[in-house]
Amino acid sequence: MKLTYPTTLVLHALAQGFRHGFDILDVTGLPSGTVYPILRRLEQEAVVSADWEDVAIAREEQRPPRRYYELTAAGHLLLKTALARYEVPRSIAARARRLRPARSS
Amino acid sequence: MSSLALRLALWVIQIVALVVPAARRIAWRNEWEAELKHHASYLRRRQHRPWSTDMNLISRALGSFPDAAWIRRQFTLDAECVHDVVYSTRGLAKSPAFTAITLLVFAIGIGAAIAIVSVADTLFMRPLPIKDPSRVMTIWQQNRASGAERLDVAPGNALDWMARTHSFQALAVADPFTFNLNFAGRDPDYLTAARVSEQFFSVLGTSTIEGRLFVPEEYRRGAARAVIFSHALWTSRFGADPTLVGKAVRLDAGAPYTVVGVMPPNLELRLFDDRARRAEIQIWMPKPGFDEVESRLRVYGAWNVLGRLRPGVSIAEAQADLDVISGHLAREYPKTNSSISAQMIPLRAHLAGGLRDLLPFLLGAAAILLIVSGANVASLLLARGASRQREFAVRQALGASRLRLVRQMLVESLSLAIAGGALGLLVARWLLDVLGRFRPLDIALIDRMPMDARSAVLACGVTAIAALLAGLMPAVQLSRPEAVTALREGRTGSQRAVGRIFVIFEIAAALVLVVGAGLPGRSFMLIERVDPGFKRDHVSVLQVFASNRIDTPAKRIVFFDQVLERMRTLPGVVAAGGVSAMPFGEARVIARGLLEIPGQAAPSGDDGFVHTTAVSGDFFKVMDVPLVAGRLFVASDTSTSRQVVLVSRRAARQFWKGADPVGSRVRFQFSGQAFDAEVVGVVGDLRHEALDAPAAAELFLPYAQSGFRALTFVVRTAPDSPTDLRMLKEQIWAIDPVQTIFSAASLEQLVSKTLSERRFNLVVLAGFAFVTLLLAIAGVYGVISFSISQRVREFGIRAALGATHRDIVRLVLTEGVKLALCGIVLGITLALPAARLLKTLLFGVTATDPITFLSVSAGLVVVGAVACYAPARRAIKIGPAEALR
Numbered sequence: 002m003k004l005t006y007p008t009t010l011v012l013h014a015l016a017q018g019f020r021h022g023f024d025i026l027d028v029t030g031l032p033s034g035t036v037y038p039i040l041r042r043l044e045q046e047a048v049v050s051a052d053w054e055d056v057a058i059a060r061e062e063q064r065p066p067r068r069y070y071e072l073t074a075a076g077h078l079l080l081k082t083a084l085a086r087y088e089v090p091r092s093i094a095a096r097a098r099r100l101r102p103a104r105s106s
Numbered sequence: 107m108s109s110l111a112l113r114l115a116l117w118v119i120q121i122v123a124l125v126v127p128a129a130r131r132i133a134w135r136n137e138w139e140a141e142l143k144h145h146a147s148y149l150r151r152r153q154h155r156p157w158s159t160d161m162n163l164i165s166r167a168l169g170s171f172p173d174a175a176w177i178r179r180q181f182t183l184d185a186e187c188v189h190d191v192v193y194s195t196r197g198l199a200k201s202p203a204f205t206a207i208t209l210l211v212f213a214i215g216i217g218a219a220i221a222i223v224s225v226a227d228t229l230f231m232r233p234l235p236i237k238d239p240s241r242v243m244t245i246w247q248q249n250r251a252s253g254a255e256r257l258d259v260a261p262g263n264a265l266d267w268m269a270r271t272h273s274f275q276a277l278a279v280a281d282p283f284t285f286n287l288n289f290a291g292r293d294p295d296y297l298t299a300a301r302v303s304e305q306f307f308s309v310l311g312t313s314t315i316e317g318r319l320f321v322p323e324e325y326r327r328g329a330a331r332a333v334i335f336s337h338a339l340w341t342s343r344f345g346a347d348p349t350l351v352g353k354a355v356r357l358d359a360g361a362p363y364t365v366v367g368v369m370p371p372n373l374e375l376r377l378f379d380d381r382a383r384r385a386e387i388q389i390w391m392p393k394p395g396f397d398e399v400e401s402r403l404r405v406y407g408a409w410n411v412l413g414r415l416r417p418g419v420s421i422a423e424a425q426a427d428l429d430v431i432s433g434h435l436a437r438e439y440p441k442t443n444s445s446i447s448a449q450m451i452p453l454r455a456h457l458a459g460g461l462r463d464l465l466p467f468l469l470g471a472a473a474i475l476l477i478v479s480g481a482n483v484a485s486l487l488l489a490r491g492a493s494r495q496r497e498f499a500v501r502q503a504l505g506a507s508r509l510r511l512v513r514q515m516l517v518e519s520l521s522l523a524i525a526g527g528a529l530g531l532l533v534a535r536w537l538l539d540v541l542g543r544f545r546p547l548d549i550a551l552i553d554r555m556p557m558d559a560r561s562a563v564l565a566c567g568v569t570a571i572a573a574l575l576a577g578l579m580p581a582v583q584l585s586r587p588e589a590v591t592a593l594r595e596g597r598t599g600s601q602r603a604v605g606r607i608f609v610i611f612e613i614a615a616a617l618v619l620v621v622g623a624g625l626p627g628r629s630f631m632l633i634e635r636v637d638p639g640f641k642r643d644h645v646s647v648l649q650v651f652a653s654n655r656i657d658t659p660a661k662r663i664v665f666f667d668q669v670l671e672r673m674r675t676l677p678g679v680v681a682a683g684g685v686s687a688m689p690f691g692e693a694r695v696i697a698r699g700l701l702e703i704p705g706q707a708a709p710s711g712d713d714g715f716v717h718t719t720a721v722s723g724d725f726f727k728v729m730d731v732p733l734v735a736g737r738l739f740v741a742s743d744t745s746t747s748r749q750v751v752l753v754s755r756r757a758a759r760q761f762w763k764g765a766d767p768v769g770s771r772v773r774f775q776f777s778g779q780a781f782d783a784e785v786v787g788v789v790g791d792l793r794h795e796a797l798d799a800p801a802a803a804e805l806f807l808p809y810a811q812s813g814f815r816a817l818t819f820v821v822r823t824a825p826d827s828p829t830d831l832r833m834l835k836e837q838i839w840a841i842d843p844v845q846t847i848f849s850a851a852s853l854e855q856l857v858s859k860t861l862s863e864r865r866f867n868l869v870v871l872a873g874f875a876f877v878t879l880l881l882a883i884a885g886v887y888g889v890i891s892f893s894i895s896q897r898v899r900e901f902g903i904r905a906a907l908g909a910t911h912r913d914i915v916r917l918v919l920t921e922g923v924k925l926a927l928c929g930i931v932l933g934i935t936l937a938l939p940a941a942r943l944l945k946t947l948l949f950g951v952t953a954t955d956p957i958t959f960l961s962v963s964a965g966l967v968v969v970g971a972v973a974c975y976a977p978a979r980r981a982i983k984i985g986p987a988e989a990l991r
Contacts, residue, residue: 022137023145033167033169034169
C-alpha cells in the first residue's frame with residue numbers, strides 16, 4: 002500500500018471524525034480529484050469502511066443521503082505508521098479543531 | 107448565483123458519470139450529488155459569500171473526473187487505456203509549443219474537411235422539405251447546335267412534353283415573373299413571383315407550413331386572387347405573423363390578394379436558369395389554365411418545368427422518353443426545334459448549381475488537406491519521438507510490449523486530434539459563414555448551413571481519420587525494437603527517410619492544389635480581359651418595365667424620351683440612351699427570331715436566327731460600340747418614317763457572307779409585329795450573356811419604331827461626375843412616380859456579377875492551395891531542421907575537415923531542393939488527371955496548360971529552398987567542437 006503525504010492527511014481527518022468526502026476536502030485543503038481516489042483506494046484495501054447515512058437525516062435536509070467513511074482497526078494502525086513518517090502541519094490540525102464542533106454529526 | 111453554480115456542477119457530474127462503470131454509476135452519482143447539494147446548502151446559509159466559493163463548487167465537481175477515472179481503471183480490463191490518456195495529456199501539457207502547433211495544423215485540416223463535407227451533405231444528403239426528392243426532376247431546353255444548356259423552356263415545347271410523356275406521374279410548369287409593388291409614398295419595388303400550373307405542388311411533393319395549398323377552383327380563370335408566400339417573404343416582410351393566412355393583403359395598385367398559405371423554409375427552388383439574377387421565388391400564384399397562344403410559342407424560353415418520375419421509371423428511361431419526344435418535335439417544327447432537346451437534371455443537382463461540377467474536386471482537396479495536415483502532425487510526432495527514444499527504450503526494457511507502445515502513441519495522436527477537431531469545428535463554422543457570404547446566387551441553401559448533430563458526427567469521423575493518419579506511422583516507426591539500438595549508435599536514418607516521404611507527399615499535394623487554383627486563376631484573368639464589344643466603365647444601367655399607366659407605344663416613346671432628356675441635363679452626363687435587351691442586364695429580355703432577306707435562301711437551323719434589340723438615344727455612344735459601315739440611327743428615324751435597322755458585324759457575316767449589307771432589305775418579327783426594313787449600317791458585336799459566351803448575330807431597330815414595353819436606360823458619365831444612381835432614378839420618378847425600377851447598377855457591377863461564380867470557385871480553390879502550401883513549407887522546414895539536429899556530429903566533422911559555409915549551405919539546400927523535386931514529379935503525375943475535374947472552370951487554357959504547370963513547379967522549388975534557409979543558417983553555426991560532444 003502506497004503511503005503518501007495526502008493519504009496521511011486523509012487518514013488523519015478521518016481519525017478526527019470528519020466522515021464525509023467534502024468535509025475531508027474542507028479540513029485537509031486537498032482538491033477533490035486527489036481525496037476521492039485516495040478514499041476509494043483506502044476502501045478497497047479495507048483500511049476504511051463506507052456506508053450511507055440514515056435516510057431520515059437526508060430527508061430532513063432535503064437532499065440525497067451522503068456516504069460516510071470510517072477508519073477500521075487496520076486504518077488506525079496505518080495512521081500510526083503514517084504519522085511516524087509524516088507530520089500533519091499545525092495549520093491543518095488547528096483547522097480540524099475549529100471545524101469539528103460545527104460540522105460533526 | 108449559487109444555484110447556477112450548483113446546476114453547472116451537477117451537470118458536470120452527469121457527464122463524468124458516463125466514465126464510471128455502469129454497475130457503480132448510480133451509487134457514484136448519488137454520492138457526488140449528495141455532497142454537492144449539501145455543500146451548496148451550507149454555502150447558502152453563510153452570509154458573506156464571495157464568488158470564489160461558487161468557483162470552488164465547480165472545481166470540486168471537476169475533481170470527480172480523476173475519481174471516475176480511478177474507478178474505471180479498477181473495473182475495466184483495459185485499465186491501461188485510461189492510463190494512456192492521462193499519461194499523454196500530461197506529456198502534451200508539458201510541451202505547450204509543440205501542442206499548440208499540432209493543434210493548429212489539425213484544426214485547419216479537420217476544419218476544412220468538415221466544412222466541405224458539410225456543404226456536400228447539405229446539398230445532396232440532408233432531407234429537403236419535400237416528399238421523395240430524388241424522384242423530382244427539373245427539365246430544361248438544350249440547344250445542341252450552340253451547346254447552350256439549362257435554358258428556360260418554350261411554352262409550346264413544355265405543353266407537348268406534358269401531353270406526350272409517359273415517364274412522369276405529372277409534369278408541371280412555373281411561369282416566373284416580377285411582381286411590381288406599387289405603394290404610394292414608398293420607392294416602387296418588386297418581388298420575384300411565379301404562376302404555377304395545377305399539378306405543381308403535388309409534383310414538388312411539398313405542403314405549406316401555414317394555411318393550405320391552392321384548391322382546384324383557384325386555378326380557374328376569374329377565380330379569387332390567391333397567393334402563397336415563401337417562408338423568407340413571410341418572415342422578412344410580415345414578421346412570421348401566423349394570422350396573416352386567410353387575410354387579404356394589398357400588394358399593388360389593384361385589388362387585394364388573399365394569402366392562403368406559407369411555404370416551408372429551406373425550400374429554395376432556383377427556378378430561373380439565369381445565374382446572375384435574384385432567383386428565389388417569393389410569391390406563388392395559380393396559373394389559370396393554358397392559352398391556345400402558348401401552345402404555339404416555340405422560340406422564346408419562358409417557363410420552368412418540373413416532373414415527378416413515375417414509380418419504377420429510372421432517370422435514364424425518362425431521359426430517353428424525352429429524347430424521343432424531342433426528335434418528333436424536331437421533325438414537326440423544323441424551323442424552331444431542329445436542334446432543341448430536353449435536358450433533365452435531378453432537383454438536388456439543380457440546387458447545387460455551379461458547385462455541382464466543382465464539388466468532386468473540392469472533396470478531393472479537403473481530403474488532401476486532411477492527409478497533409480495528418481502527415482505534418484506525423485512528422486512533428488516523429489521529431490518529438492526522437493527526443494523520447496530513451497523513454498521508449500526504457501519502457502521496452504522494462505517489458506512493455508510493442509503493441510502497448512503503439513497504442514500509447516495512437517492515444518496521444520487521438521487526444522491531439524480530438525482537441526484539434528474541437529477547434530476544427532470553430533474553423534468549419536467560420537468557413538461556412540464565409541462561403542455563405544460569398545456564395546454565387548445559383549447555389550441553394552449554403553447561406554443557412556447549420557452546425558448540429560449531423561456536423562458533430564461528421565466531425566468525429568473526420569477526426570478519427572486524422573488521428574489514424576497522424577499517429578500510425580510514427581507509432582510503428584518509433585516502437586521498432588531496432589530503433590533503440592539505432593539511437594545508441596547515433597543512427598536515425600530510417601526516421602529521416604519516413605520524414606522525407608511525408609515531405610515529398612506534402613509537396614506533391616501542394617502542387618496538385620496550387621495547379622488546381624492556378625488553372626482557374628489563369629482562366630479568370632483571361633476572361634476578365636475579354637473584350638465584350640463595349641466599354642464598361644462609368645456606365646449606369648437602370649432597367650424598367652413601363653408601368654400600366656404608360657399603356658400605349660406612343661405614350662412609352664414620350665415617357666422614355668422625356669426621361670432621357672432629363673438625364674442628359676444632369677451634371678457630368680456624357681451620353682444617355684436606351685435599349686430593350688441590355689447586355690449583362692439583370693432581367694434577360696431576349697427577343698430572338700428568324701431573319702429573312704428577300705431573294706436569298708435562309709440559312710438553315712440556328713444560323714437563320716437573329717437577336718433583335720430596340721435602341722433609343724445615344725445607346726451606341728454610351729456603350730462605345732464602333733460603327734463599322736453606314737450610319738447610326740438619327741432623330742429623324744421616328745415611328746412614322748421608313749423602317750430602318752442596323753446589323754452587327756457577326757450578323758453581316760452570317761447572313762450576307764461578306765457582301766455589304768447596307769441598303770438591303772430584311773423581314774423579321776418583333777414583339778408580335780412584322781417588320782420590313784432597310785439596313786442602314788453595321789456596328790460592332792456585343793456580348794450579352796457572359797464574357798465567355800460569344801456574341802450572337804444581332805439586329806438593332808429604333809425604339810420609336812418597335813412598340814416595345816421594356817427599356818433599360820444606360821447613361822455614360824464623366825469620370826468625376828457627381829451624378830449617381832439615386833439622381834438618375836429620381837429623373838424616372840419625376841415623370842412617373844409609381845414606376846418600378848427593376849434594377850439599378852453600374853455596368854461594371856453587372857459584368858462582374860456574371861463572374862461571381864468563377865470568383866467564388868477561385869477563392870475556395872485558392873484558399874485550399876494556400877493552406878496546403880503553408881503546411882508543405884512547414885513540413886519541409888520541420889524535416890530539414892530535424893535532419894540537421896540529428897546530424898550535428900556530422901556537420902561538426904565536416905567543419906573540422908575544412909568545409910566552408912558555402913559547402914554546408916549547399917549541402918542543406920540540395921537536400922531540400924531534392925525533396926521538392928521528387929514532390930514535384932509526383933505532384934505533376936497526380937495533377938494531370940486531377941485537373942481534368944476542373945474542365946468546366948477553364949477558359950482559354952487547357953487542363954494541361956504548360957505555363958501553369960511550369961510556373962507552379964518553379965515556384966515550389968523556390969519555396970523548398972526558402973524553407974531550408976533557416977535550418978541552413980543553423981548548420982553553419984555548428985563548430986568543429988560539436989563533433990566531440
